[in-house]
Amino acid sequence: xxIIIDRTRERPATAGPVSVAERQREKARPxxxxxxxxxxYPKLVHGRWRWIKWALLILMLAIYYITPWIRWERPGxxxxxxxxxxxxxxxxxxxxxxxxxxxxxxxxxxxxxxxLALFLVTALFGRLWCxxxxxxxxxxxxxxxxxxxxxxxxxxxxxxxxxxxxFNKLWRKTGKxxxxxxxxxxxxxxxxxxxxxxxxxxxTFWVGTAPMTAYVSCALLTxxxxxxxxxxxxxxCTYMCPWPRIQGAMLDDQSFQVTYRYxxxxxxxxxxKTESWExxxxxxxxxxxxxxxxxxxxxxxxxxxxxxxxxxxxxxxNEIMDKVGRPRGLIxxxxxxxxxxxxxxxxxxxxxxxxxxxxxxxALLLVGGLMIWGFSTREQLGVHALRDRNPAWIRLHDGAxxxxxxxxxxxxxxxxxxxxxxxxGVPGAELRIPGQPGADPLRVEVEPNRVTPLRIFVTAPADRxxxxxxxxxxxxxxxxxxxxxxTAFDYGSQPQ
Amino acid sequence: xxxxxxxxxxxxxxTGHEWDGIKELDNPLPRWWLWVFYGCIAFAVIYWVLMPAxxxxxxxTPGVLNQSDRVNVARDLNALQxxxxxxxxxxxxxSLDQIEADPDLQAHALAVGQSVFGDNxxxxxxxxxxxxxxxxxxxxxxWLWGGSLAEIEHTIRVGVRSAHPETRMSQMPAFGRDGxxxxxxxxxxxxxxxxxxxxxxDAAAVGRARQLYTDNCAVCHTPAGVGDRTLGAPxxxxxxxxxxxxxxxxxxxIQNGRNGVMPTWEGRFSPAVxxxxxxxxxxxxxxxxxxxxxxxxxP
Numbered sequence: 001x002x003i004i005i006d007r008t009r010e011r012p013a014t015a016g017p018v019s020v021a022e023r024q025r026e027k028a029r030p031x032x033x034x035x036x037x038x039x040x041y042p043k044l045v046h047g048r049w050r051w052i053k054w055a056l057l058i059l060m061l062a063i064y065y066i067t068p069w070i071r072w073e074r075p076g077x078x079x080x081x082x083x084x085x086x087x088x089x090x091x092x093x094x095x096x097x098x099x100x101x102x103x104x105x106x107x108x109x110x111x112x113x114x115x116l117a118l119f120l121v122t123a124l125f126g127r128l129w130c131x132x133x134x135x136x137x138x139x140x141x142x143x144x145x146x147x148x149x150x151x152x153x154x155x156x157x158x159x160x161x162x163x164x165x166x167f168n169k170l171w172r173k174t175g176k177x178x179x180x181x182x183x184x185x186x187x188x189x190x191x192x193x194x195x196x197x198x199x200x201x202x203x204t205f206w207v208g209t210a211p212m213t214a215y216v217s218c219a220l221l222t223x224x225x226x227x228x229x230x231x232x233x234x235x236x237c238t239y240m241c242p243w244p245r246i247q248g249a250m251l252d253d254q255s256f257q258v259t260y261r262y263x264x265x266x267x268x269x270x271x272x273k274t275e276s277w278e279x280x281x282x283x284x285x286x287x288x289x290x291x292x293x294x295x296x297x298x299x300x301x302x303x304x305x306x307x308x309x310x311x312x313x314x315x316x317x318n319e320i321m322d323k324v325g326r327p328r329g330l331i332x333x334x335x336x337x338x339x340x341x342x343x344x345x346x347x348x349x350x351x352x353x354x355x356x357x358x359x360x361x362x363a364l365l366l367v368g369g370l371m372i373w374g375f376s377t378r379e380q381l382g383v384h385a386l387r388d389r390n391p392a393w394i395r396l397h398d399g400a401x402x403x404x405x406x407x408x409x410x411x412x413x414x415x416x417x418x419x420x421x422x423x424x425g426v427p428g429a430e431l432r433i434p435g436q437p438g439a440d441p442l443r444v445e446v447e448p449n450r451v452t453p454l455r456i457f458v459t460a461p462a463d464r465x466x467x468x469x470x471x472x473x474x475x476x477x478x479x480x481x482x483x484x485x486x487t488a489f490d491y492g493s494q495p496q
Numbered sequence: 497x498x499x500x501x502x503x504x505x506x507x508x509x510x511t512g513h514e515w516d517g518i519k520e521l522d523n524p525l526p527r528w529w530l531w532v533f534y535g536c537i538a539f540a541v542i543y544w545v546l547m548p549a550x551x552x553x554x555x556x557t558p559g560v561l562n563q564s565d566r567v568n569v570a571r572d573l574n575a576l577q578x579x580x581x582x583x584x585x586x587x588x589x590x591s592l593d594q595i596e597a598d599p600d601l602q603a604h605a606l607a608v609g610q611s612v613f614g615d616n617x618x619x620x621x622x623x624x625x626x627x628x629x630x631x632x633x634x635x636x637x638x639w640l641w642g643g644s645l646a647e648i649e650h651t652i653r654v655g656v657r658s659a660h661p662e663t664r665m666s667q668m669p670a671f672g673r674d675g676x677x678x679x680x681x682x683x684x685x686x687x688x689x690x691x692x693x694x695x696x697x698d699a700a701a702v703g704r705a706r707q708l709y710t711d712n713c714a715v716c717h718t719p720a721g722v723g724d725r726t727l728g729a730p731x732x733x734x735x736x737x738x739x740x741x742x743x744x745x746x747x748x749x750i751q752n753g754r755n756g757v758m759p760t761w762e763g764r765f766s767p768a769v770x771x772x773x774x775x776x777x778x779x780x781x782x783x784x785x786x787x788x789x790x791x792x793x794x795p
Contacts, residue, residue, distance in 0.1 A: 390624030396638075396735075397637055397638045397735060432782075
């Protein structure tokens with residue numbers, strides 16, 4: 001059960017029974033559809049979580065920018081890019097893995113795993129994804145860093161925004177936006193390398209011969225990066241992203257979240273050095289947790305939709321606690337249950353293993369296991385048998401009945417496969433590739449890394465023609481791999 | 497202008513118009529709407545400059561981009577012709593056997609053939625070429641006029657009983673309708689033909705019809721009944737029947753002598769397209785298969 005004890009928010013004095021007339025007046029009052037953005041000027045903070053955020057920022061950006069440039073040797077004319085979404089060739093390459101379009105369920109599986117991992121991590125430790133790894137957070141962080149380089153920290157920025165236009169303001173604003181656009185272009189520019197051979201594309205991009213999709217994607221990502229990270233920032237998280245609305249379902253009172261320990265902090269208020277700490281809380285109401293918050297919220301109001309769990313307020317508060325000589329951790333990653341327990345004088349307990357974390361964990365194991373099973377049993381060959389429909393059967397001059405099939409043999413490997421094709425289920429059936437003499441089994445070479453369509457005629461001899469349609473199978477053998485493909489043979493209707 | 501009236505309830509000005517006591521609020525247009533509107537005006541001005549826009553006395557303002565749909569369509573058509581021309585040239589220079597043997601050329605011929613077949617041939621021969629009563633099945637190994645690539649191409653070119661001077665021509669007389677044979681003779685011959693294809697038949701009738709067959713039918717269908725491809729006379733001993741295999745159908749054919757017509761396609765298709773079509777039909781029928789065995793099977 002979730003226990004939320006919020007002593008920080010007082011009930012407004014006007015709250016009380018509201019008359020129907022009053023409610024109707026409230027409804028009729030004209031209201032705008034838009035909430036103008038309240039500017040947020042996050043202050044730079046130092047500390048453990050800020051340091052982790054910088055490290056992750058560098059790591060994530062490095063992964064993003066470097067990945068398309070990693071080379072990976074592949075045979076023949078296949079691309080040598082380690083990670084490549086090759087739309088033209090219809091392949092997805094990821095180091096030693098090569099996926100075909102029809103294997104897109106592996107991507108689905110990956111997304112399901114990502115979602116379950118997100119659920120599990122959120123149930124355990126809150127919105128770590130939002131605070132540290134989400135591109136919106138990472139790029140916004142980077143943009144705020146650039147903003148700080150040009151315009152200084154919080155107070156300087158607020159002064160600059162309030163000041164009338166001057167040369168100083170102009171060059172700082174212009175410079176900031178130019179660097180922002182530069183970073184945005186770099187972001188969009190790096191994105192397109194995932195879809196084409198990077199060394200080739202970087203040349204063709206600048207001489208104007210790259211595909212139009214490359215320019216459009218680059219422009220689109222440049223635009224969204226500049227707008228999302230530069231201008232919209234926390235509004236993306238609060239208004240556009242569905243995750244903050246969903247994550248409430250994963251959290252419970254045992255989830256670690258950035259928490260203001262009101263049991264320790266209240267009653268809050270300014271504190272002079274000479275005053276005693278007896279009978280009051282540790283919070284000196286210095287507002288540092290609010291001014292560093294990139295979301296512009298007050299964590300002391302408790303867990304809330306906007307909080308991305310980044311922990312910057314923890315760093316800010318710890319700095320202050322060190323200064324005033326109180327123990328750190330007035331704001332910390334903690335659970336609602338622990339805070340509630342402490343406020344009742346009990347010893348807090350942390351339970352990482354709970355039904356919901358078990359469910360998420362088991363689902364994660366299940367899907368992960370399925371993925372590993374799928375990958376390990378992935379076959380070199382894939383075969384589909386398409387039976388001719390129109391006409392479904394042909395009677396030959398001597399009364400024999402022939403059915404036509406198109407076997408689509410996909411060779412997922414990089415080597416030519418020698419394939420034997422057999423047919424079972426029709427007595428005396430003769431196998432033949434049109435234009436070639438019959439053989440049993442049929443022997444064909446299947447080219448690597450592509451689907452080879454193969455026309456096959458199966459003829460039931462005149463003296464063994466049966467009635468109606470019957471089940472039959474193609475057996476395709478290559479090396480030690482055997483595939484059985486069910487199909488049917490139609491004897492057609494008999495002449496009188 | 498007089499003082500605008502303000503609506504008490506909403507606090508918004510009214511337009512001053514009143515219909516049976518109903519007044520219209522003069523709400524301002526939403527800002528986003530206005531901006532889209534201004535954007536459209538700006539777009540229109542740019543469009544007038546760049547594209548053909550204003551009508552004049554003689555013609556219209558062409559716009560600085562000189563864009564013309566007429567010119568564009570002509571260019572696209574020329575490009576299409578040029579592209580098709582390459583494929584046509586390849587089909588023209590290669591022999592039928594070469595087209596069928598070369599996988600790329602065959603694929604091209606099949607693509608052309610499928611499209612042309614679907615538009616022109618499928619109405620009689622069926623979408624898959626499976627034929628129908630009176631319309632030959634193009635998928636099997638029975639060919640009235642020959643199943644080799646060259647023979648198929650020739651049939652497509654000149655047609656059967658068509659207007660072409662060199663048309664493939666054969667005539668099944670209407671023996672019964674034209675009074676050459678009487679009803680009893682037609683019935684006896686029917687039994688004889690049924691016997692020819694290896695089925696149970698009335699032995700007495702078969703005996704009576706033996707001479708009739710020799711006199712009337714053997715000249716085209718041969719004494720053994722295996723037909724003659726040079727005359728387009730069908731094999732009567734096999735299991736394939738153009739107009740149906742049952743006694744009524746056979747009797748009807750001897751009585752009325754139906755003769756189907758296939759138009760000539762020379763002139764309607766380019767020689768390259770006819771070649772592609774021939775390859776398409778040949779490959780779909782099995783490509784290089786024996787064109788119907790013709791072992792004698794006289795009863």
